Amino acid sequence: MSPNSxxxxxxxxxxxxxxxxxxxxxxxxxxVLTANDGQRAVDVLERGVAPALMLICFPLPKSPxxxxxxxxxxxxxxARAREQS
Numbered sequence: 001m002s003p004n005s006x007x008x009x010x011x012x013x014x015x016x017x018x019x020x021x022x023x024x025x026x027x028x029x030x031x032v033l034t035a036n037d038g039q040r041a042v043d044v045l046e047r048g049v050a051p052a053l054m055l056i057c058f059p060l061p062k063s064p065x066x067x068x069x070x071x072x073x074x075x076x077x078x079a080r081a082r083e084q085s
């Protein structure tokens with residue numbers, strides 16, 4: 001999958017909550033990706049996806065407290081540093 005900032009990434013372990021969010025977002029034209037735990041969210045991001053928005057439910061299975069957010073912060077800081085050089 002190529003980087004695309006038009007995606008919404010939903011990180012949620014509850015399948016009913018995911019279904020409700022998909023029912024709301026997809027008819028509005030959003031491209032939605034889902035991950036049911038923190039590790040899968042990191043896997044999605046590692047593939048180069050750059051979502052415009054992440055909806056994250058806490059606490060997350062398979063993710064230490066703040067682990068996913070720390071990963072996103074590091075990735076954002078690294079991208080900004082590359083842009084400035």
